[in-house]
Amino acid sequence: MNKGPVSQFIEHHYRHFNAAALVDAAKGYERHLIEGGKMMITLAGAMSTAELGISLAEMIRQGKVDIISCTGANLEEDIMNLVAHNSYKRVPNYRDLSPQEEWDLLENGYNRVTDTCIPEEEAFRRIQKHIHKIWKEAQDKGERYFPHEYMYKLLLSGVMKENYEIPVEHSWMIAAAEKNLPIIVPGWEDSTMGNIFASYCIKGELQPSTMKSGIEYMVYLSDYYKHNSGGKGIGFFQIGGGIAGDFPICVVPMMYQDLEMHEIPFWSYFCQISDSTTSYGSYSGAVPNEKITWGKLDIHTPKYIVESDATIVAPLIFAYILGW
Template sequence: MFNNSKYWLRYTFGFAQIEIENWMTSEVLSSALPLIYIATKYFSNLRTFKYDNIIFGIFSIQDFPKMSQKPGKKIAPIPMSNNVSVVDLIDTYFTAYNSARLREACQLLTKEVFQEGVTVGVSLSGAMTPAGFGVSALAPLIRNGFIDWMICTGANLYHDMHYGLGFELFAGSPFLDDVKLREEGTIRIYDIIFGYDVLLETDAFIRKVLQAEPFQKRMGTAEFHHLLGKCVWEIEQQLGVKNSCLLATAYECGVPIYTSSPGDSSIGMNVAALALEGSKLVIDPSIDVNETAAIVYGARENDGTSAAVIIGGGSPKNFLLQTQPQLHEVLGLEERGHDFFIQFTDARPDTGGLSGATPAEAVSWGKIDPDELPSAIVCYTDSTIALPLVTAYTLNQCPPRPLKRLYDGREALLDTLQKDYLAVKDKPVSEGSQEKAATYPCGTPVKG
């Protein structure tokens, strides 16, 4: 049947096809024999028939798992109704590609991450708060106990304050004339617009409160944001703001918020301006590095686990993940990496930047527990799409967790970290060397 002919074999889900082209020669037949062998070997009940010069091979779907060690759930699409809830939408209709990754993220968060014994750290980058997501999405997650600590860009906290101070931002267009906007005193963040006076008034508020006595010392950004959040919260009470901003909510709930680059925002710019006037306020990044490492180190108490939830990428992502190398690489303490890794990003991994770096790459740094890598999720999507969906799904599926109020426990956590670090540091060299030789930097035992 195959004499004087060329063919090719194509596999699809539940279907194999051999196409005959009679006008070709038969020399290529031998190259296809391995494919025929695979078909007959793995699909034991392969049945064939010929139609219009094509030989078809039909095999049972029960044979398909032999080609894959972990077959997924069958895709069984159903028509969408007019009363689909967010949970039904995600669970039923987000079937593949990044919609499936978003579904997997929602399910992992609600079933395993937002549960008792898990310390959840969230990093935030991108212009999320100007769009209102600090108030609408992040604040509810904090109030319900789903976020225990955060790392956030200073710009997000700065623009979040606009809402707490009662200023107005408006939906605009990305195609406005920016020269005219400048002449009119209007600021544009893509399709969000607001008056230049919003910046000036927010700056004035920051400079005024930072001159108060509690700010006149060296501190980390968690303490700085806690004090600033208290001031914003008090203004919200005076103005009757119904829905608190992210900064004020974190203050109320005892959630520490860190900024990996405190000088890289209008908040930091105002701190710098006050330094020219003789302010004693100094933001010390070493405090942040040690406090965040202490939080992650303390997450292991009572068989607890640590989760890294990354919205966007950038410096906040690294500051969240570097807590693990700080513990095992720099301080020499035993650690295995974060137990959960979930990221929403639009950054590519092939450019070498941290924003798009995969959880597999993070394993090589000891940032992620290698045993938990199969459950790590990266959803390549716009965070402004993912965050409100994740929040709605979570609030529907998860009962609130008790607030950990890690801000109030910072000093105790830091004391424990310092005590254990100094104990390891003061060990005899021979003893320390012997112990370090037994594990990889991430804490994984070295197999002889």
């Protein structure tokens, strides 16, 4: 593939330290795909609010991503940005805010994520009225779905199209829905939509069983892994840390040790973008070699770690893979 100006800049200037690790990881990702491998991307933090969709959606459309694991926040915040972008408020001086100023933001309906405030009424409530209807219809029919499947139903129904405030090609969730991309959403319950769903259960309007659980996600993932890990295998591209990465990477030792499927292959590529510190006993900061001891990675698995800001690094790696 002929590389564009962004890729050429990266190759020319990014020669050492974390910059070189970025290039190595991008080339390893590209090589993995060329050799017939599949790739999982895991999204932690607030990558959707960081508008990673501008590059991630194109990665999905071009078949550079086969499965995603993300927090419930990233699942919903891409859609929130889609329907309420114009009402978001940026606070560049967020480090200087006093407790009173933070309180004022709350009183005005803003929930702050670093320098970006999500408008509660426009974002959460605009989605809530539509997703509640979909949840209720499923329950009335005796049907059960995963959190991401309900979101796919919402997007593919087109009921919110008139509210779109960004180009649809910048929404990774729309790209994923159109491809019916497999998504794993561990710990969905701690997201805003998860909290809202729980509130309906407490009020007796919905049943918890209408939403498929985290255990069912692990069963779903094990089936996916079993049927897609042949040949070159499945790579693991981890953005940040936390449950979005910790949950899915465990599927391999679970299948090998607990199901005694000794023929199951290890993850065949691993990269993490992280600034977490390994000496703190952090799973998120664990260097790739530690994962060998847990039966997640092989000795020969290509391993990369870029100790930097994912909001800077991930779009650059994606740009390189896309040939921009």
